[in-house]
Amino acid sequence: MTERPCIIILLLFALILPASGQVRVRVFARQNPSSVVFSVTRGKYELDVFDGKPVQVAEGDPVILARYQNKIAVKTLQERSFLCDSLIVKELTDDCAFMLRLNDNTQLRRTYSGDLLVHSDLGIMVFINICDIEKYIAGVVRTEGGAGRNSEYLKSQAVLARTFLYKHFSRHLIDNYNMCDGTHCQAFNGITTDQAVNKAALETKGLVALDPDSNLIISAFHSNCGGETSTADNVWLSNHSHVRKVIDPYCLHSPNATWRKTIPLAEWTAYLKKNGFNPGKNEKVSYSFSQLTRQNDYVIGSFSIPFSRIRNDLKLKSTFFSVQQEENNIILKGRGYGHGVGLCQEGAMVMASRGFKFREIIGFYYPDVIITDIRYAKVVKNDF
Incomplete structure (x- = not known):
């Protein structure tokens, strides 16, 4: 009677983690x-x-x-x-x-x-x-992180890509594979001949990022955070202690640090009404809203709508934007590109160019994480 649970546990390990590399x-x-x-x-x-x-x-x-x-x-x-x-x-x-x-x-x-x-x-x-897992990791880094990057930046991307792989190794197991090659998992356009990328994968072979309880972290990354990363619950409605808001001075002068979009006032009002906004017939409304630090909702009086919904509906670069009304137009003044959770790629590139090592780069965006071999990780179910 005592042998069956052990067999089940071993089978779970075999399903979730690869035995052959x-x-x-x-x-x-x-x-x-x-x-x-x-x-x-x-x-x-x-x-x-x-x-x-x-x-x-x-x-x-x-x-x-x-x-x-x-x-x-x-x-x-x-x-x-x-x-x-x-x-x-x-x-x-x-x-x-x-x-x-x-x-x-x-x-x-x-x-x-x-x-x-x-x-x-x-x-x-x-x-x-x-x-081979490391060839796959190199392919992901080349696809997601680009070419011609500093080696320490590439190593940080390799560790995060490997962490994601192991955390979600059983995601498509019912269909007899582990990962798809799209953004649902990790973008993968095949192996790469970029020697710097291949070297970064091999020099970090087996390394993953763990939280203080030895759980594989949510190894999210994005293009640019606009100077401040986001907590996980702001994007996925679930909080994780290792995914914190970080003030990032490194990405502020990078290409995707700011953006701007003009929307006709009538179009903006129609969009808000579609989502439950009722301004009243004779009520004068101010649509301006300043988002100096990341907030969850755009608020006008008693009406509110999540910035994440606005971003998805209007195909905006980020949720980190302020709203300014100018005559018959609404000006969205945005910061950053992407969901803002985890590692900021453009910030990480600047850190690497200034001499930071990959462990320091990951540690900056994920405070208190541990970079260690996958053998020391707890095997847990997928978080999302």
Whole structure:
């Protein structure tokens, strides 16, 4: 009777944390392609359809994979064509790489490493890349953080990307993969040849950010905080002690520090009325509102509306803005770009350029966190 709970706990660990140093990423999740061209860019691969003889694919050999009803149509260079429910393309040598190109879009092509699983699900082709975790982390950092950055900044992004991966490793487990390649998880456009990014991932291998209770933190980041980061409850309606408001002097002169938008007064009034504002027929209303420090709601008398709703509805750069009425126009004077929670990327870049190390950068935006190996983290359920 005492063995069963132990077995269950071990199974949970196996499901949530990877044992092989690999991650399963669904690629082209948003594009839903009807066909792709697979080609080997480095090494050798083997195409296995599970119910037939494996087909070797050499460097440069194209393989067309197309959706056909609820099947996958496969056509190789040798003019061999067949239908299947699923297939796996396995690497046969070390350090292999392959390219996927959308057949109807010659511009959208991405390079991956590791293996590729393909199956049909209700008429949709699902592509799952099984790759090394650190190569995945480097790809995320390159996609999310950009190129030509200071190494300490890249290391800070690598630690946060790895923390997110492990915290949400079971997010898509019911669908047989861990992460998608869009912003629902982490943007991932394949492996990168940027040596600085690859080096940053390897030099921080296994490192994650934990709170004082050894829980993986919410490793959020954004482009620019406008001089003040936001608490988590201001964005996700749940508070976390390690996600605090931080006054940030480093990003104030960066490209996304400020913004401005003009909206006709009639349009602004109509929007507010749509959300429950009732000014009265003869009542003179002042729409001006000063947000010197981050606040949750825009307030006019007894009426209030969350800044987060205004931002989402009007597609604004941030929730950190003041409202100024000028004759027949409303001027929104904004600060920052993004949700404002966690690490400010432009601020972190400035810190790195001034000699701060990645641990100091993360510690500035996440006070009291611990940077340590994933082995010391508690395994917990997803927070959101």
